[in-house]
Amino acid sequence: MANEGVEALLVTHLPDVRWLCGFSGSNAALAVTERQAVLFTDGRYTAQAREETRGARVVIAKRSALKEACALLAERVRHAAFDPAHTTVADLGLMRSVVKAKVRRSFFEPLQAPMVSDLRMVKDAGELAAMEGAAKLGCRLFEEIVPHMQSGHTETALAAELEYRARSLGAEGMSFETIVAAGPRSALPHGRATTARLPRNGFVTLDFGVILKGYCSDMTRTVHMGRASREERAAYDAVLEAQQAAVNAVKPGATCGEVDEAARSVLRRTGWARYFTHSTGHGVGLEIHESPRIAARQEMKLEPGMTITIEPGVYLPGRFGIRIEDMVAVTATGHRVLTPVTKDWIEIHSGEGRARAKR
Amino acid sequence: MANEGVEALLVTHLPDVRWLCGFSGSNAALAVTERQAVLFTDGRYTAQAREETRGARVVIAKRSALKEACALLAERVRHAAFDPAHTTVADLGLMRSVVKAKVRRSFFEPLQAPMVSDLRMVKDAGELAAMEGAAKLGCRLFEEIVPHMQSGHTETALAAELEYRARSLGAEGMSFETIVAAGPRSALPHGRATTARLPRNGFVTLDFGVILKGYCSDMTRTVHMGRASREERAAYDAVLEAQQAAVNAVKPGATCGEVDEAARSVLRRTGWARYFTHSTGHGVGLEIHESPRIAARQEMKLEPGMTITIEPGVYLPGRFGIRIEDMVAVTATGHRVLTPVTKDWIEIHSGEGRARAKR
Numbered sequence: 001m002a003n004e005g006v007e008a009l010l011v012t013h014l015p016d017v018r019w020l021c022g023f024s025g026s027n028a029a030l031a032v033t034e035r036q037a038v039l040f041t042d043g044r045y046t047a048q049a050r051e052e053t054r055g056a057r058v059v060i061a062k063r064s065a066l067k068e069a070c071a072l073l074a075e076r077v078r079h080a081a082f083d084p085a086h087t088t089v090a091d092l093g094l095m096r097s098v099v100k101a102k103v104r105r106s107f108f109e110p111l112q113a114p115m116v117s118d119l120r121m122v123k124d125a126g127e128l129a130a131m132e133g134a135a136k137l138g139c140r141l142f143e144e145i146v147p148h149m150q151s152g153h154t155e156t157a158l159a160a161e162l163e164y165r166a167r168s169l170g171a172e173g174m175s176f177e178t179i180v181a182a183g184p185r186s187a188l189p190h191g192r193a194t195t196a197r198l199p200r201n202g203f204v205t206l207d208f209g210v211i212l213k214g215y216c217s218d219m220t221r222t223v224h225m226g227r228a229s230r231e232e233r234a235a236y237d238a239v240l241e242a243q244q245a246a247v248n249a250v251k252p253g254a255t256c257g258e259v260d261e262a263a264r265s266v267l268r269r270t271g272w273a274r275y276f277t278h279s280t281g282h283g284v285g286l287e288i289h290e291s292p293r294i295a296a297r298q299e300m301k302l303e304p305g306m307t308i309t310i311e312p313g314v315y316l317p318g319r320f321g322i323r324i325e326d327m328v329a330v331t332a333t334g335h336r337v338l339t340p341v342t343k344d345w346i347e348i349h350s351g352e353g354r355a356r357a358k359r
Numbered sequence: 360m361a362n363e364g365v366e367a368l369l370v371t372h373l374p375d376v377r378w379l380c381g382f383s384g385s386n387a388a389l390a391v392t393e394r395q396a397v398l399f400t401d402g403r404y405t406a407q408a409r410e411e412t413r414g415a416r417v418v419i420a421k422r423s424a425l426k427e428a429c430a431l432l433a434e435r436v437r438h439a440a441f442d443p444a445h446t447t448v449a450d451l452g453l454m455r456s457v458v459k460a461k462v463r464r465s466f467f468e469p470l471q472a473p474m475v476s477d478l479r480m481v482k483d484a485g486e487l488a489a490m491e492g493a494a495k496l497g498c499r500l501f502e503e504i505v506p507h508m509q510s511g512h513t514e515t516a517l518a519a520e521l522e523y524r525a526r527s528l529g530a531e532g533m534s535f536e537t538i539v540a541a542g543p544r545s546a547l548p549h550g551r552a553t554t555a556r557l558p559r560n561g562f563v564t565l566d567f568g569v570i571l572k573g574y575c576s577d578m579t580r581t582v583h584m585g586r587a588s589r590e591e592r593a594a595y596d597a598v599l600e601a602q603q604a605a606v607n608a609v610k611p612g613a614t615c616g617e618v619d620e621a622a623r624s625v626l627r628r629t630g631w632a633r634y635f636t637h638s639t640g641h642g643v644g645l646e647i648h649e650s651p652r653i654a655a656r657q658e659m660k661l662e663p664g665m666t667i668t669i670e671p672g673v674y675l676p677g678r679f680g681i682r683i684e685d686m687v688a689v690t691a692t693g694h695r696v697l698t699p700v701t702k703d704w705i706e707i708h709s710g711e712g713r714a715r716a717k718r
Contacts, residue, residue, distance in 0.1 A: 089448060110449075156527075167523075190384065190385065317406055
């Protein structure tokens with residue numbers, strides 16, 4: 001805060017609150033001054049706040065946690081910074097309503113650059129262990145679910161099986177709505193599971209993650225049901241090569257744009273670039289989407305401890321799509337892939353009751 | 360819009376976008392003028408946007424859906440309204456950045472009262488059917504899960520079983536993180552499932568909901584494992600009486616505050632009011648928490664088509680808690696309970712392998 005010239009900070013984005021003081025409830029405002037941090041929540045969380053919170057005093061607000069946090073700041077400091085990316089215009093109005101009219105417009109100042117989310121990009125050893133645990137659980141789920149894939153089963157049934165196993169193995173929940181995109185639906189980058197059925201012949205994309213100790217995992221694998229065409233196989237090989245090139249580009253000092261370009265250039269060379277319609281990846285941690293963005297022209301440099309996804313894909317509308325995604329941690333010397341399950345071509349022949357992996 | 364003196368409206372809150380035009384993707388900005396509605400999203404949603412959107416032209420934005428929506432509005436109208444409760448300070452900056460400098464501060468005006476969320480409070484027949492389906496599925500899940508409750512099982516195992524059945528029966532997902540709060544944890548109003556075990560003797564609160572066709576259900580039942588004390592039974596009877604009194608108070612023209620008071624006055628009379636630490640309920644629909652709030656002093660009047668929860672509870676810290684929750688639709692003449700599963704006392708004696716319901 002001193003570096004940024006900030007006298008006090010109001011934190012209301014819940015993952016930021018959790019990262020700073022441990023409290024994981026759904027209503028919280030954290031007032032941070034040079035000398036003290038005070039967490040405001042409400043009566044539903046009296047016991048939980050005491051149990052979880054570290055490094056901050058806990059106050060159970062009578063009416064509004066947000067307004068009481070602002071009132072405390074107004075008593076103690078002359079200016080307080082807030083995060084404009086996670087503060088609504090309405091909340092800013094509430095925040096200002098507890099400040100004396102004379103300084104109402106000037107008391108709260110938007111942070112000029114993200115502060116807590118930038119700090120959160122670099123994970124410490126405990127966080128990395130939690131994320132590695134979540135990623136490994138994801139890999140185990142993929143290995144367990146492939147033998148269950150049979151043409152005719154619905155996407156939702158497969159998602160149900162996956163999520164049940166996740167929960168049974170201790171996941172606190174899924175880190176986002178499970179994507180099972182079968183046949184032509186694999187061409188939808190965000191094809192949440194529906195009642196569509198796994199095809200006799202075609203791709204199925206599985207994109208899912210679990211939450212362990214609050215931390216998210218995120219991985220994607222695309223498998224083929226039945227015998228693939230040459231074009232399908234060529235597309236898969238191109239995506240895999242692009243994905244591996246981007247993974248290989250992950251190291252301290254590399255820019256996010258360079259990592260994106262590593263994937264994109266493979267797809268340009270192999271002729272699939274026009275079907276790669278999104279960015280290459282994103283940071284992941286307490287939230288499923290965090291900084292940094294792994295996208296074209298992003299100048300941010302990777303640092304040890306950052307944890308990102310690498311997930312290029314190609315999508316041919318109405319026909320098929322392929323995406324392959326790993327979670328990758330930046331290390332002091334390069335990178336470590338947190339999702340060690342195979343990315344090799346997997347072809348599933350129904351009736352056999354199990355998958356055959358062929359290369 | 361004409362009634363509110365609004366020339367154009369920018370809609371960015373995703374449930375509002377979905378309610379207005381059907382699009383359910385995760386990136387959207389809807390620009391509405393007197394003559395036209397235009398939906399902006401990105402390349403990931405090309406196919407989905409075409410398939411889902413009704414009553415709006417679809418534009419796939421090259422860079423930012425939000426900024427392109429604002430640019431269109433800036434060309435066509437002199438002022439556009441936005442929803443301050445769902446627009447961040449940072450997004451307002453982005454929105455303004457595409458408007459000519461001369462009118463930058465004045466072009467976007469915050470809505471003085473919620474517009475789309477107020478419209479969304481009253482459900483039409485199709486929405487009510489979706490919600491009734493979701494609520495019925497919830498009831499079926501409760502009936503199926505009770506025979507699975509055995510002391511020693513973990514809360515997460517029970518949640519896993521419940522969620523697996525929900526998915527298998529066609530739910531698109533759970534409408535919020537499933538609450539299974541066992542023994543002393545039942546005193547936590549928001550006790551998400553943990554690895555704590557169902558007690559030999561004590562309450563277990565189940566609070567959960569499913570999503571069907573985009574619409575949420577929400578219900579709570581509290582059952583007792585083993586033989587209850589007189590105090591526990593008295594508390595249950597008081598909560599049930601309070602809950603029923605509030606349900607009975609639901610009718611067109613009643614204020615939300617009156618419904619809250621109906622529950623609260625029963626708990627005052629029976630001596631439990633000090634342990635009822637939250638409000639009585641909330642609207643539910645595309646979102647799990649919507650307007651109106653069913654809380655003390657809320658003057659809003661109920662109207663036919665509104666769908667709300669009625670969920671009083673009592674919580675004795677460190678000892679036990681009880682909550683009973685139904686979803687209730689306001690009808691032309693009164694109300695209809697959408698969660699018809701029993702609220703009678705249920706006592707589970709482990710080892711018998713099934714629940715006995717006693718009154």
